[in-house]
Amino acid sequence: MASALSIDSSLFGSAAISDETHAFNQSLMDIMSKGPKWYEVGAKRYREMRAAGETPLPKATYLDAAEQTSIPSRDKGRSIPCRILRPQNGKPIKAVFLHIHGGGWVLQDEKSQDPFLQDIADKTGVLAFSVGYRLAPEHPFPAGPNDCYDAAEWLIDNAQEQFGAPLGFVGGESAGGHLGALVALHLLQHADTRYAQFRFKGLLLHFGCYSMIWTPFVYNFQKSEILVLDRDLMDHYIKVFLPGMTDEEKRHPSVSPLFADLEKLRGKLPPALFTCGTEDCLLDDTMFMSTKWLMAGGEAVVKIIPGGPHGYIMFPRATKGSGADEGLNTVEDFMLSKLGG
Numbered sequence: 001m002a003s004a005l006s007i008d009s010s011l012f013g014s015a016a017i018s019d020e021t022h023a024f025n026q027s028l029m030d031i032m033s034k035g036p037k038w039y040e041v042g043a044k045r046y047r048e049m050r051a052a053g054e055t056p057l058p059k060a061t062y063l064d065a066a067e068q069t070s071i072p073s074r075d076k077g078r079s080i081p082c083r084i085l086r087p088q089n090g091k092p093i094k095a096v097f098l099h100i101h102g103g104g105w106v107l108q109d110e111k112s113q114d115p116f117l118q119d120i121a122d123k124t125g126v127l128a129f130s131v132g133y134r135l136a137p138e139h140p141f142p143a144g145p146n147d148c149y150d151a152a153e154w155l156i157d158n159a160q161e162q163f164g165a166p167l168g169f170v171g172g173e174s175a176g177g178h179l180g181a182l183v184a185l186h187l188l189q190h191a192d193t194r195y196a197q198f199r200f201k202g203l204l205l206h207f208g209c210y211s212m213i214w215t216p217f218v219y220n221f222q223k224s225e226i227l228v229l230d231r232d233l234m235d236h237y238i239k240v241f242l243p244g245m246t247d248e249e250k251r252h253p254s255v256s257p258l259f260a261d262l263e264k265l266r267g268k269l270p271p272a273l274f275t276c277g278t279e280d281c282l283l284d285d286t287m288f289m290s291t292k293w294l295m296a297g298g299e300a301v302v303k304i305i306p307g308g309p310h311g312y313i314m315f316p317r318a319t320k321g322s323g324a325d326e327g328l329n330t331v332e333d334f335m336l337s338k339l340g341g
Contacts, residue, residue, distance in 0.1 A: 011304045012278050024319070024322055028227060031057070032057075032225060032226045036055075037233065061114060063085070069082050073150055080132060080133070080150060083128075084130075085114065094339045096127045096155055096165055097168065097335075098170040098180075098183070099170075099172055099176070100177075103135075105237060105241040109135075124339065125339070126335065137240035140243050141245075144241075152183045156198050167198075168200065170200055171205050171206070174209065180208070181205060184272075185253065204273050206276070207275065207280050208282065208285060211256045213250055219231065229281055230281055262293065269293060269296055270298070276305070277310070279307050286302070305327060308327070
């Protein structure tokens with residue numbers, strides 16, 4: 001009998017993981033075991049330590065070519081910091097990519113991923129526009145999502161005039177994947193037709209958390225040492241991002257996009273690229289959300305990296321065993337296909 005759904009099971013399971021990737025993951029676990037967890041020292045202090053290179057993972061690299069700017073917030077008396085990375089190889093700007101960084105809604109900022117975004121800009125001809133949304137615990141939900149919504153609406157209204165190209169893509173990594181999905185759903189259901197009728201060329205959703213009620217693999221994923229992310233870290237992130245929320249409140253589609261009624265948006269969903277490694281506790285989130293996207297008639301391209309850990313695509317492209325090069329090639333191919341090049 002023919003199945004309505006087909007999955008390449010050879011990509012999953014330990015047999016699909018190369019020795020090189022096993023070695024890379026072991027080195028990550030060794031590194032992660034040597035530093036404090038963010039909640040042990042507090043978010044503010046951990047951010048300072050990360051900026052100074054005092055945490056297990058290296059500090060961010062800032063590029064001179066990047067431009068710092070800001071856009072208006074819906075809240076009077078404040079603005080939203082943003083980071084711009086233009087193609088540095090003479091390529092014309094074809095579209096704007098609204099990038100939303102990861103970090104569990106608690107860590108990192110718009111400056112955290114300059115080299116990653118510059119690589120994408122140079123390869124595809126997009127202008128990367130990274131939004132510095134407000135972070136928990138100082139600013140819990142809905143502050144961060146609201147900043148991302150404001151950035152998307154501002155780009156719809158201003159990108160063509162400001163940058164010579166329209167908004168074309170939105171997405172990010174981990175928490176950024178979650179917020180990218182929320183932005184797309186927010187616009188599609190907007191009361192203002194100017195935003196409700198806008199259509200992205202594509203979504204870039206990397207190892208996102210799409211349900212604030214944990215999916216099964218979060219409970220099943222267990223290692224001798226933490227491999228970038230585990231249930232313990234996720235529990236602490238969600239505690240400060242959604243303080244005091246009941247499980248019923250966490251299921252609301254404005255919080256957990258996995259619970260959105262996508263059938264109401266049939267024919268409107270933008271093409272979406274979902275990527276995730278199989279050594280990531282958020283693997284089920286990617287599999288569940290991409291399947292729902294397909295069920296509602298959306299285009300979903302799913303890239304699975306055997307053995308890839310959480311955050312795999314953020315490592316330097318040449319890092320052996322990380323899967324970063326394979327993931328970035330997929331991102332760039334997807335974007336170019338939607339740009340017609």
